[in-house]
Amino acid sequence: MSAVRLLVLGVMRLRQPTYGYAVRRELLSWRAETWTNVKPGSIYHALKQLTQEGKLSARGTEGSSEGPGRTMFELTEEGEVEFRKLMDEALVSIDMEELGAAIAFMDALPRAHVIEKLREQRRRSEETRTSLLAMIPNFPGRYETPHTPDLLELWSSVFGNLAGWTDGLLERLESGEYRMSD
Template sequence: MSAVRLLVLGVLRLRQPAHGYAVRKELLSWRAETWTNVKPGSIYHALRQLTQEGKLSASDPQESDRGSGRTLFELTPAGEAEFHRLMDAALISVDMEELGAGIAFMDALPRPYVIEKLREQRRRSEDTRDSLLAMIPNFPGRYEAPHATDLLELWSGVFENLSRWTEGVLSRLEAGEYRMPD
């Protein structure tokens, strides 16, 4: 799953019709480049690719006295379906970019649905943590291969923190925080 695709679809869903520069400007205002791999080129590539796939419609470039014309983009029904498909994957992901993109747009989905998905994400985080911790006894000791055990402990700690963080978001959602469509 591409976090950039989800971010582009999500911004267009909020701001359509919009041109590529407006999508880029919106993502820059979120400082998305600090928590994802989104770059100007990847935004424009995603716009082209999503248009070719029929998930976006593009208008003919509008003439402007300030330079070349800008193409306006809008989601098609296939684009709306792709947004939901990517959200499903993002909200259960243990990949930080994907999950971050999903969290950025979770308010587009019904609260019970987001809660269900984030509970699944938390279970995945816990399962991953437990699997990593279970591997430690089978690895050589710290003096034979010190990096192996340390890396397993590092990664299991990352997933422990992700699980705790998800629990906090779930608590806030269950308490009625966040404005959701329902």
């Protein structure tokens, strides 16, 4: 799944009808380039691809005194379905870009649904951590392999931290923090 795809659909959902540069400007205001691989070209590519797939529809061109007209886009019903599908996938993901994109839009979903998905994400993080730690004894000593035990400890720590961070977010959601769709 592409985090950029989810980000574009999410911004379109918030700001529609809107045009590509406004989507780009919105993501730049969030500093999305610091926590995801979103680039201007990937935003415009996603807009084109999503329009070809029927997830967005072009709603005409708005004139501009500063250059060519701007194509206005809106989310279609298929786009809403795609947004929700990508949200569900990203909320359980252990990929930081995907999860980050989902967290940015988690308020678009019902609280109980987000909690359920984040519990699954937390379980996956902990399982990944446990399986990485279990691999360490199967490798020779630290100085006999290309630092494989060190890498496994690094990655297991990352997933342990992700599980701990998710616990905190779950606590905040369960206590009623954040405005959600319901």
